[in-house]
Amino acid sequence: MIENDVENRNCPMNENECDCKNMCKDELREEMLMQLRSYKFSIIELALYLDTHPDDEQALCLHREYCKKAKELSDKYQKMFGPLTINYPCNKWRWLEEPWPWERGNF
Amino acid sequence: MWTYNKTLEYPIKIKCANPRLAKFIISQYGGPDGELAASLRYLSQRFGMPDQKSKAILNDIGTEELAHLEMVGTIVHQLTDGVSPEELEKAGLGAYYTDRGVDVYPQSAGGTPFTAAYIACKGDPIANLQEDLAAEQKARATYEKLIDLCKDDPDVIEPLRFLRQREVVHFQRFGEALRGVQDKLAQKKFYMNDCNNQMDYGCTKEFKSVNNYNVSDSLCDCNNR
Numbered sequence: 001m002i003e004n005d006v007e008n009r010n011c012p013m014n015e016n017e018c019d020c021k022n023m024c025k026d027e028l029r030e031e032m033l034m035q036l037r038s039y040k041f042s043i044i045e046l047a048l049y050l051d052t053h054p055d056d057e058q059a060l061c062l063h064r065e066y067c068k069k070a071k072e073l074s075d076k077y078q079k080m081f082g083p084l085t086i087n088y089p090c091n092k093w094r095w096l097e098e099p100w101p102w103e104r105g106n107f
Numbered sequence: 108m109w110t111y112n113k114t115l116e117y118p119i120k121i122k123c124a125n126p127r128l129a130k131f132i133i134s135q136y137g138g139p140d141g142e143l144a145a146s147l148r149y150l151s152q153r154f155g156m157p158d159q160k161s162k163a164i165l166n167d168i169g170t171e172e173l174a175h176l177e178m179v180g181t182i183v184h185q186l187t188d189g190v191s192p193e194e195l196e197k198a199g200l201g202a203y204y205t206d207r208g209v210d211v212y213p214q215s216a217g218g219t220p221f222t223a224a225y226i227a228c229k230g231d232p233i234a235n236l237q238e239d240l241a242a243e244q245k246a247r248a249t250y251e252k253l254i255d256l257c258k259d260d261p262d263v264i265e266p267l268r269f270l271r272q273r274e275v276v277h278f279q280r281f282g283e284a285l286r287g288v289q290d291k292l293a294q295k296k297f298y299m300n301d302c303n304n305q306m307d308y309g310c311t312k313e314f315k316s317v318n319n320y321n322v323s324d325s326l327c328d329c330n331n332r
Contacts, residue, residue, distance in 0.1 A: 037114055044116070044171055048276065051163040052283035086114045101115045102181040 032077050039070035109170070115172040117269045121185040121262040126332035128257045130216065135270070136179045137213020137221035144225040146172035148242060152227050152235045152320065158291050161284040165239075168277050175270055180211045182266060221261065222246040233292070236285040243278040247271055296307035 046063040053059060078084055084096040120236045135141045149169030187195065187209070195204045202218065213221035229236040250271035257263045 033114065034118070037116070037118065040112075040114070041116065044158050044167075045276070048167055048171075051167055052160055052280055052287065054160070058270065085110050087110060098113065101113060101177065102119075102184050104185065105122050 015094060029077075029081050032073065032081075036070065036073050036077055039066050039073060042066045109173070115178055115181060116171070117266050119178060119185065119262075119266050121179045121182065121260070123260060123262070124186055124188060124190045125257070125260060125263070126187050126190050126195050126200050128260070128263060129183045130199050130203075131256055132179065132186070132215035132253055132263075132267075133183050133211070133214060135223070135246070135249060135303045136176065136183060136211060137224045138215035138219075138249075140242065140249050141177055141213070141215075141221075141225075142172050142176040142246075143213050143221055145169075145242060145246060146176060147223070147240065148226045148228065151226060152239070155230055155235070156288070157226075157232055158287055160287045161236065164280050165285045168280065171277075172271065175273065177272065178266055182263060186263070202301065226230075231275060232288045236281055236288060239281045240278055240285065243274045243281060247274040247278070250274065 011080045043066050044065065046066065048061055049059055050056065051065060075085060078088045083090060086095060124172070124189070137143050146169050149165045149172065153162050153169065155166035156165060184290075190198075192201075194205055195201060203212070203214075206212075226244075227235070229235055250267055254264055254267050254271065255265070
């Protein structure tokens with residue numbers, strides 16, 4: 001039942017609206033990953049800035065905002081496409097299924 | 108400790124193999140001003156830093172350099188992936204192919220294997236941070252040379268430009284950390300007894316004014332009296 005749920009979420013459209021399920025899935029995956037990478041980059045950049053400007057309230061606020069967004073998106077992504085870190089619990093070991101970042105795949 | 112994230116910091120998808128470029132770019136993997144040297148330099152220096160800001164910045168930039176190491180390795184891998192041994196030889200990678208095959212080996216563009224001699228750790232926070240500032244500039248200069256060498260392939264130039272830009276940001280942050288360390292080392296010696304006896308408020312004010320260090324909070328509780 002859970003697997004079905006995940007399966008359906010791979011594609012935002014219904015089967016009959018989308019005749020190429022795989023392409024649709026890849027596009028969504030790419031888009032989500034791009035967004036997630038932007039959030040993660042913003043967090044790195046803000047963290048380095050905050051290391052030398054720990055009292056900057058505005059930067060701190062942005063950091064909180066991006067951490068929240070990154071967590072939400074990362075949870076959503078991992079549920080649909082498999083784990084991004086070994087800290088993500090799976091019923092089945094999906095860490096091996098996804099391409100590695102250095103492979104052209106979807107990364 | 109570290110946790111691996113199964114994404115690159117910046118996406119890399121190189122469509123056309125080009126072993127000639129890989130031969131140059133590998134220098135940023137294991138060369139004298141490469142990402143491996145940078146990462147190990149910062150992560151080793153962080154143990155001896157005198158203040159929280161410089162420890163944090165060395166730790167966090169050292170960590171980001173590991174992500175850059177992976178990016179450079181990915182560029183080299185994708186530029187040589189599926190290339191025949193004959194083509195590798197033509198690109199000057201015959202010796203590399205003989206010894207390393209399809210692995211990405213930390214070496215300079217000239218083929219010198221990575222050595223810890225690339226890493227400066229002087230046990231002196233000022234000397235170390237000055238070294239780091241220079242290292243970032245050298246890495247930036249190397250990326251600019253590499254970008255000049257691969258003008259024909261935007262798939263390679265884009266990640267190289269991203270990496271070049273990060274060197275500039277790191278330089279900025281190290282400069283701020285250095286100023287913090289200099290301020291801290293320039294502070295007057297502080298004695299708690301003196302404070303209690305004579306400078307009830309004055310000393311607190313004096314130390315608060317030094318670049319936000321909480322010296323007065325940690326060494327002296329006179330501001331509560």
